[in-house]
Amino acid sequence: MPPTPRGGATVLVATRLDDASADEVITELNRRRVPVARVDPGDFPERVAMNAEFGSDGLAGTLSTPSRRLDLGRVRSVYWRRPRPYSAPECAAGQDARWAVAQARYGLGGVLAALPAARYVNHPWRNRDAEYKPAQLATAAACGLNVPPTLITNDPLRARAFACEYHPVLYKPLRESEYHDAAGRALAVWVADAPAEAIGDGVAATAHLFQRRVDKIADVRLTAVGDRLFAVRIDGSPGVDWRRHYENLTYTLIDTPGAVTTGVRAYLDTFGLAFGAFDFGLDAHGRFWFYECNPNGQWAFFPAPITRLLTYALADHLQYQGQERS
Structure with missing residues (x-):
């Protein structure tokens, strides 16, 4: 297996295979002849091998894929895009699998977040x-940006009162998470109008975000x-x-x-x-x-x-x- 070219420090792109945004950047870096390595941490341990050594001189070692060996001390920058979740070997199940995933997250994930000479776009912990x-809204207001009146609640009565006060109001998911129907098809939860009469008692089941429609x-x-x-x-x-x-x-x-x-x-x-x-x-x-x-x-x-x-x-x-x- 050939090592990463050493004509210059390498850009590490951490992402899954199907990532159009990362593809654009990798193509441009290749055009510029900048050494670049694409690694999906979700491929560990099946297709990615790690050897990271620590001592008084700091971090050294390699990260290997079927086509590339990356010198961890020669990473100039990291483009942290959309890697798949950390995984366990196919032979592991139940508690063993959960334990293996946690070790991968804190082991490989910890190494990738501690590369000594790397600049991050963005650092995964900052992402x-x-x-x-809630932190976004509070920070935006503190930084002088205009923020529409917003309520995060699990109180149906307060939600309906907010919708009456600030009509028209939108419902927005607090995070884009995987959601599937009974047939296993992936569904999306979109931003939608939320009139007071449509806000039911199911709001009590979890946190909901309501915002005055701009x-x-x-x-x-x-x-x-x-x-x-x-x-x-x-x-x-x-x-x-x-x-x-x-x-x-x-x-x-x-x-x-x-x-x-x-x-x-x-x-x-x-x-x-x-x-x-x-x-x-x-x-x-x-x-x-x-x-x-x-x-x-x-x-x-x-x-x-x-x-x-x-x-x-x-x-x-x-x-x-x-x-x-x-």
């Missing part, structure tokens, strides 16, 4: 911290890569959740208002992020209303000219700059 919507004229996806901000106006959505209507949408690069630029950069600094995909609603007065920030959001769905801009920015950041987040 984890930034995924909680009187918007368009949506904005603002993608931040380091200090570079790419705001894209999204028009054409006939519903409240533009992700359900890709075939109707148009995308236009627009300038980012100064106050939004300041708020977004403060937000990234607060969470220690080098990358963020921010969603805003744009009202008729030109105000950006913060919905959420996905620290690992998708971006390759944009038209080719916009996708190329984001690809070049990420490749630049991984190749030259980076920002150590640990």
